């Protein structure tokens with residue numbers, strides 16, 4: 001068995017859609033980034049790559065590469081899964097944390113969980129998602145960014 005962890009953070013800015021775990025969330029701002037800036041899937045990809053000892057997302061999907069500009073981050077997950085299967089590994093379960101002051105994640109939690117499970121080809125009971133706030137503290141607490149953490153177990 002192998003374990004991996006991932007973290008990511010993106011700035012919240014005007015005139016961008018907010019995509020979390022592959023789900024478009026209605027909100028006045030979105031995350032800044034080269035791809036769709038899906039902070040949750042980026043943390044997940046880093047956890048997957050970490051578990052197989054394959055470095056990090058920057059190695060495979062550099063933000064200087066035009067082929068990744070504006071792409072859906074589910075493409076990154078697909079690529080990570082290819083690397084996993086090449087290593088003869090598969091995902092047992094994933095545990096995810098999204099840290100955002102706004103918007104409230106509770107109404108979208110189930111949809112995000114199912115979307116992530118689908119991109120991993122897993123039963124949604126193997127994907128857990130927790131929404132947290134920073135209690136108003138720091139840049140995330142002040143609504144300037146959203147961050148995410150991911151832990152994965154592979155067999």
Ligand code: MG
Pocket residue numbers: 008009010033037038039042
């Ligand atoms: Mg990122």
